[in-house]
Amino acid sequence: MDYDFSNKVVLVTGASSGIGESTALLFAKLGAKLSLVGRNEANLRAVAAECEKQKGVKPLAIVADLGTDEGIQKTAKETLAHFKRLDVLVNNAAIGARTSILHETDMKIFDDVFRIDVRGVYLLTKLLAPALIETKGNIINVSSIAGTVVAVGSLPYGMAKAALDHFTRLVSLELAPKGVRVNTVSPGLTITNFLKNIIHCSDDEYKQWLDIAKKNVPMGDPCVGEDIARMIVHIASEHSRLVTGTNVEVDGGLRFNNLSNTLVTHVK
Template sequence: MDYDFSNKVVLVTGASSGIGESTALLFAKLGAKLSLVGRNEANLRAVAAECEKQKGVKPLAIVADLGTDEGVQKTAKQTLEHFKRLDVLVNNAAIGARTSILHETDMKVFDDVFRIDVRGVYLLTKLLAPALIETKGNVINVSSIAGTFVSVGSLPYGMAKAALDHFTRLVSLELAPKGVRVNTVSPGMTVNVMRKRALCATDIDDEFKQWMEGAKKNIPMGEPCVGDDIARMVVHIASEHSRLVTGTIVEVDGGLRFNNMSDALVTHVK
């Protein structure tokens, strides 16, 4: 299949690393005009520079915290002022957290996760929906299979992703008559910086590699996803090849959802 986004404006949140970085780079290779959002300015500008190298199209880099209304409003305003339109919104920005059992959980963790993973997505989509209606564009929310399968130690994160999945299904019905599609790509175990930080008490490569070696035994296809696996699915659903796909949760997980989710995520975590 050929994918061409040369006349499209694509906004990718959480673009400074991981899945967001991979998604931004792939859209850049396909000629998209990019608005990239992240909190880490140095990383974000490095990703933007790599994207520009692909087709010579300079992205708009927006440093913003999407856990705040100000950051969300800044993102929407600057994107529309710069490009005058929007065709694809990729809501990828999120934070994860490993937590203890319910009655020992710090409510700040809950609030932080929901501010970025749910409220930020809700508000940004709300603000940009009129622009997407004008272009008959589409929204891709990046969720997680943790929103469907329970895992001890990830209660706020799993709840937030379940909320995001429901948001996709409901908003897709609201916007379908307007010609806007809304879908979710739901990764399984994915090698990225966020997972490394969430699962390891220290940022030590050997510890993370040990965890991955143990955890991937629970994946039926034998290996975890990488950012490019998720990015390719995001692009496919955002493209005209998926023109009648909406309200759908697409899992990219190597079959992990069919296995024991709790064991897969807890194994080898110290």
């Protein structure tokens, strides 16, 4: 199956590492003109440089905090000013949180997670929807199986991802008559720094944790960033031209298992 994005402008948020980095690199290999957004400038510049090596197309790198209105507005404004159009929006930027039970949860954690994982996606999509309507483009929201699998210790993050899933369904219905598709990709256990940073452990401890955690994956392997990137590209392509309002779970069957709280809390 061939994919060609050589005439497409693709915006990937959270592109400086993990799933966002893998997604940016795959789109670059397929010839896309990229707008890449991240908070870590050094990492973002490094990813942009690797993307440029694929087809010689230089990405636009935007250093911005999508937890702020200023960062979101900067992202939308600079992307459209540079490319004059947008074909694909990948809302990948997110933060996770390890939390205790309800009455012990710090409300700052709740606010931080919802500000980036939900409000940031809402506002950026709102600002860029007119450009996507013009190109009959599409949106992919990167969620998590934590939005549907319930576990103690995953309250704000799981709620935020559930909200994102419903946002996808609602916006897909609004934009379908205008020719814009909106879908969700929900990773399961995925080997990225996102997960490692939430657990706050050493490299050795993280490896040991992964060895235990992956035994809960029915297909035997955790995801890597490229697994999620390939699904994002497929949904963004013309091969999925009538797919909208859908949540595609890429998790090796993990969501069906009887999981420990630790595992479910920290998957993305």
